[in-house]
Amino acid sequence: MxxxxxxxxxxxxxxxxxxxxxxxxxxxxxxxxxxxxxxxxxxxxxxxxxxxxxxxxxxxxxxxxxxxxxxxxxxxxxxxxxxxxxxxxxxxxxxxxxxxxxxxxxxxxxxxxxxxxxxxxxxxxxxxxxxxxxxxxxxxxxxxxxxxxxxxxxxSPSDYRKFLPRSIRAPFTSRDLADALRLPCNLAQKMAYCLRGMGVIEAVGRRGNFLLYATSVSR
Incomplete structure (x- = not known):
């Protein structure tokens, strides 16, 4: 190529x-x-x-x-x-x-x-x-x-914590991320998916159709 x-x-x-x-x-x-x-x-x-x-x-x-x-x-x-x-x-x-x-x-x-x-x-x-x-x-x-x-x-995974806005409070959804960072919802969903895969955040429940997240204590 x-x-x-x-x-x-x-x-x-x-x-x-x-x-x-x-x-x-x-x-x-x-x-x-x-x-x-x-x-x-x-x-x-x-x-x-x-x-x-x-x-x-x-x-x-x-x-x-x-x-x-x-x-x-x-x-x-x-x-x-x-x-x-x-x-x-x-x-x-x-x-x-x-x-x-x-x-x-x-x-x-x-x-x-x-x-x-x-x-x-x-x-x-x-x-x-x-x-x-x-x-x-x-x-x-x-x-x-x-x-x-x-x-x-x-x-390292901890470096990606900088993407989480200080204003956001757990538990939060990808929509909360989108609102706080003024991002498209689909990008906020991808961010949440990645941060979860890295171990930076973890799923702690659901709110309607949305997963609820909190910062992982292991990272």
């Missing part, structure tokens, strides 16, 4: 002198090997990495790096690559967006060899017109890194 521009740029930005790039470890291609640390950059679809990460973390320290666009520009190009127009997307990503992907393996966070680093970035999404006999549509053909603005590292 051809490497996308965003992945290639992040790998260049993240690597240090002495790092090994695209090294093979236990039969898997790893983006960056830094001594005893394996660094994997994934721009989307954590589920595709699930088997690989579970295998590597058994014998190695593994860091997963994931970018979230806090600002996105959309560039439309012709079939020949000529720029047609460029605009800023009204959508702005937030750190909580990582839970859209973490639902693939929240339990992996419990492994002391696993860590996650989220990069908040500015990116450009390149779209090209595609058409068939029925309709025409713009499809994304590339993503380009404009700037890495900031990063957040998560070394």
């Amino acid at each position: 051809q490497e996308g521009s965003l992945h290639a740029s992040l790998k260049e930005w993240y690597s240090l002198p002495g790092d090994l790039l695209e090294a093979t470890v236990e039969g898997y291609s790893v983006d960056i090997v830094r001594g005893g640390l394996l660094i994997e950059i994934q721009t989307r679809n954590f589920s595709a990495l699930k088997r690989k990460l579970k295998a590597l973390v058994e014998n190695h320290r593994v860091r997963l790096v994931y970018p979230i666009p806090m600002e996105k520009w959309i560039a439309r190009v012709s079939d020949g690559g000529e720029l047609i127009g460029r605009r800023r997307s009204p959508r702005r990503g937030s750190l909580e967006g990582v839970f859209y992907e973490l639902v693939s393996f929240p339990q992996l966070v419990r492994n002391p060899g696993f860590s996650l680093e989220v990069l908040m970035i500015r990116e450009e999404e390149v779209r090209r017109m595609t058409s068939n006999r029925w309709r025409k549509a713009w499809s994304t053909v590339d993503r380009r890194l404009l700037e890495v603005v900031e990063s957040a590292a998560f070394e």
Whole structure:
């Protein structure tokens, strides 16, 4: 599979002198090997990495790096690559967006060899017109890194406690989380699912169709 521009740029930005790039470890291609640390950059679809990460973390320290666009520009190009127009997307990503992907393996966070680093970035999404006999549509053909603005590292389950707002009181539901953090309900549900899988919160009952949660004393 051809490497996308965003992945290639992040790998260049993240690597240090002495790092090994695209090294093979236990039969898997790893983006960056830094001594005893394996660094994997994934721009989307954590589920595709699930088997690989579970295998590597058994014998190695593994860091997963994931970018979230806090600002996105959309560039439309012709079939020949000529720029047609460029605009800023009204959508702005937030750190909580990582839970859209973490639902693939929240339990992996419990492994002391696993860590996650989220990069908040500015990116450009390149779209090209595609058409068939029925309709025409713009499809994304590339993503380009404009700037890495900031990063957040998560070394253990306890680091994820920062996502719980101080104003929330147990027992609480995913809807309470959504209201407190001003998040879409489906994202708050994924957050609660992940935090429960990590052992940060635990289910303590039900309120109607919603599970009730409280902070776990074991984490």
